Amino acid sequence: MTTPGASRPDDAFIVGSEFGSDLNEASVKAITTGGAKVSFTNVQNSINNPVGNVLPTGAPLWATFTREADSTFPRIMLARKASGVNLSATTFSSGSHTHSVSGSSTSSAGSHNHSVSGSGTLQYAVPDYQPAGHGANKTELGFVECSKDRTYxxxxxxxxxxxxxxxxxxxxxxxxxMTPGSGLLTKVAQTGDIKAAVGGTNTEYTFGLNNSIVAKKADIFGLATLQVTSVAQTCNSLCQLTFWPLSAPAGFKPAALYATAGSSSSPLSSIAYGSLSFDNGFVPYYALS
Known part of the structure; x- marks a missing residue:
């Protein structure tokens, strides 16, 4: 509408103006983005809330002692495993007794009673295994999937x-x-020789890698220990989880959570998928963080 010779109505658009009556670039941006800014600000405030982080990250203590870790399985699954029963001395007594046999003839001899008493305790073993020693020098692999974009x-x-x-x-x-498709394993990081730093049993150890690993969500990594031994030496045991053997779907890589690679006295630079020996019934506890 036009108002020749009179005042324009409130909020009327001024022909030829860039933004309209009483509007400029800053005020237009405020109007068009205000709702989005408020919503985004609320999310930021929630994430940085001093009461606690509303977005769960990292791994709980029952999964791993190492914060922000991706592990082959939760640490709490390292339950004691039964290894047998230790029976104490038993006693046996019998009074007067009778046995009878029916058939073509019958034999009997007095009433009888039998009693057996005793006790036993269930024995437990540590859920561990001992890699092949005596110069076998096998690479012991456990596979993990990256849970989010991150750096290890x-x-x-x-x-x-x-x-x-x-x-x-x-x-x-x-x-x-692991390279998708081919399954080729390429070394991306390692430690130096840690044998002098590892001396305790039933202990979780964490060592820094020689370089950082930039990982994307769903990347698959093969974590490996390599214990180099002579013909007279045995490997240190490692904690592991034993479970019912399950076969992966045809063509899925890796075919199991655990595998070994051929003999080497130093870390292999790469491992062809076809050279891996898989076991789908257990996996050692490894974690990346």
């Missing part, structure tokens, strides 16, 4: 209940990244 700097594992008395030649932690 540390490798964790848990020692078992047995320790070699004769020592070992070397102990290395290695991380391989």
């Amino acid at each position: 700097n540390n490798f964790s594992f848990i020692t078992g209940d047995s320790w070699t008395l004769l020592g070992i030649q070397g102990f290395y932690l290695v991380v391989y990244k």
Whole structure:
């Protein structure tokens, strides 16, 4: 509408103006983005809320002692496993007794009673296993999937209940990244020789890697321990989870959570998928963080 010679109505658009009556670039942006800014600000305030983070991240303590870790399985699943029953001395007594046999003839001899008493206790074993020693020098792999876009700097594992008395030649932690499709494992980080720093049983250890690993969500990594031994030496045991053997779908890589690679006295730079030996019934505890 037009108002020749009179005042324009409130909020009327002024022909030829860029934004309209009483509006400029700043006020238009405020109007058009105000709702989005308020919503985004509320999200920011929630995330930074001093009462607590509303977005859960990291791993709980029952999963791993190492914060922000992706592990082969939650640590709390390392339950004691039954290894047998220890029976105490038993006693046996019998009074007068009778046995009878029916058939073509019958035999009997007095009434009788029998009693057996005793007790026993269930024995438990540490959920660990001992990698092949005596110069086998196998790469022991456990596979993990990256839970989110992140950077890894540390490798964790848990020692078992047995320790070699004769020592070992070397102990290395290695991380391989799996190539989708081919399954090729390529080394992306490792530690130096840690054998002198690992001396306790039933202990979770964490070691820094020689470089950071930039990972994307759903990347698959093969975490590996390599214990180098002579023909007279055995490997240190590692904690592991035993479970009912399950076969992966045809063509899925990796075919299991645990595998071994061929003999080497130093960390392999790459491992062809076809050279891996899988076991779908257990996996060692490893974690990246």
